[in-house]
Amino acid sequence: MKLFNTVVLFIAVLFQSVVAQEISIKGSINNLDDSIQYIHLSSFNGFQVHKLENNTFEFKIPVELPKEQVNHSFFVLSKNEYPTFDELHDELLKRKEINYERDALSIIVDNKNMIITLDAKEKKASVEDSELNKQLAEMNAIQIQQREKYKEKKFSLEEITEWGFNEKINALNKYPNSLLTVEYLGNFLTNPFMSTGFPELSPKHLERIEQLIAKVKEQDLSQSKINELQNQYDMVDYKNKSMTDISFPALKLSNLKNEKLNIKDLYKEADYIVIDVWATWCVPCLQQHPEYERIAITSKKNIKFIGLSIDQKEDVWKNHLAKEPKKYDNFWLDKSEVKVLEDSLSVQSYPTYMIINTRTGKLAKIRFHLDKLEEILATLE
Numbered sequence: 001m002k003l004f005n006t007v008v009l010f011i012a013v014l015f016q017s018v019v020a021q022e023i024s025i026k027g028s029i030n031n032l033d034d035s036i037q038y039i040h041l042s043s044f045n046g047f048q049v050h051k052l053e054n055n056t057f058e059f060k061i062p063v064e065l066p067k068e069q070v071n072h073s074f075f076v077l078s079k080n081e082y083p084t085f086d087e088l089h090d091e092l093l094k095r096k097e098i099n100y101e102r103d104a105l106s107i108i109v110d111n112k113n114m115i116i117t118l119d120a121k122e123k124k125a126s127v128e129d130s131e132l133n134k135q136l137a138e139m140n141a142i143q144i145q146q147r148e149k150y151k152e153k154k155f156s157l158e159e160i161t162e163w164g165f166n167e168k169i170n171a172l173n174k175y176p177n178s179l180l181t182v183e184y185l186g187n188f189l190t191n192p193f194m195s196t197g198f199p200e201l202s203p204k205h206l207e208r209i210e211q212l213i214a215k216v217k218e219q220d221l222s223q224s225k226i227n228e229l230q231n232q233y234d235m236v237d238y239k240n241k242s243m244t245d246i247s248f249p250a251l252k253l254s255n256l257k258n259e260k261l262n263i264k265d266l267y268k269e270a271d272y273i274v275i276d277v278w279a280t281w282c283v284p285c286l287q288q289h290p291e292y293e294r295i296a297i298t299s300k301k302n303i304k305f306i307g308l309s310i311d312q313k314e315d316v317w318k319n320h321l322a323k324e325p326k327k328y329d330n331f332w333l334d335k336s337e338v339k340v341l342e343d344s345l346s347v348q349s350y351p352t353y354m355i356i357n358t359r360t361g362k363l364a365k366i367r368f369h370l371d372k373l374e375e376i377l378a379t380l381e
Helices: 002-020 085-094 131-152 157-172 179-190 192-196 203-216 223-242 263-269 283-298 314-323 335-345 370-377
Strands: 023-030 038-043 046-051 056-061 072-078 105-108 113-119 124-127 252-254 260-262 272-278 303-309 329-332 352-357 362-366
Touching: 038 056, 038 085, 046 056, 046 085, 072 085, 105 113, 105 124, 105 131, 124 131, 131 157, 131 179, 157 179, 157 192, 157 203, 179 192, 179 203, 179 223, 203 223, 260 263, 263 272, 263 303, 272 283, 283 303, 283 370, 314 329, 352 370
Parallel strands: 023 113, 272 303, 303 329
Antiparallel strands: 023 056, 038 046, 038 072, 072 105, 113 124, 252 260, 252 329, 272 352, 352 362
16 A cells, blocks of 8 residues: 555656646637648747647647747648648748748747737737737837838838837837847847848947846846847947958859859959858848849949858859859858858858958958948949
């Protein structure tokens, strides 16, 4: 009998331990179309898919809730089942039945028992009693508004980008005691183009970020996260103060004919070389190619325009240019040369535009909006 009681007690303790290490995500779906049959969850801990029943769902994540990190996850509703994340990811990129921009309903897993309402028509996720998800919803709303402003074309690209940055900073200021705020600020600093739309942050942008970092440092947050954020700020601040009139690295290039050369071999062809650092996976890069090409073929000064691809695979770059040829020279950098570029010039986001003064071999300008290029070229002697 004593042995039996011991076994029962062991099972009870084991069960409680398993439950304690499990995250439950339950919810319902409003405005669900009859054609939608499946719900997919891509979480910080893996991928799951369930067939919908009675417009409700429940997922179990078999881990303890991670602390001191932002646990990003998202749902996708669809008529077809995608058994693996790779299959779902590929379908989202195809932008046919589903796409990331519209159908990935993002949440942050911040509680071991979460209650969520999805709106299939409005493409929104509402999380009960979650300050972190409330903040995420506000930031997503700003991003949606910014996209709409781009489509309306009532304001210049620079005006809309400036509006978006200010709105995001204002929203983040409401949540200084939030790891999501720390994450956003870190993204602004390490990848400004993808997170703000600016190729580089101006002194006034850095001042606003610095002011918010000061507020964040007063909160009861992870000291390691705060130190990391401060280091990111210090690196950008140092880079902006020192990244002028420095020697351009002797990059080794490959052209479409499989010929190897040094970028310095191009110096004799022009007084200045304008460079577009890009990749085939970078949508903003591809969107700006037509305008870059227009400027390249209409420029009358002794200036050479080139593209430098950082694609991991040379064949991917070649295949893209075979389908989308350019009227300016393009070159490819292998992994080691990409590292040289990134380390020597602190290139962290793409596209990045820069100009070399070939007479001095030094950097004349780096990190600027493409719509400022013609204005900058007019000042070159």
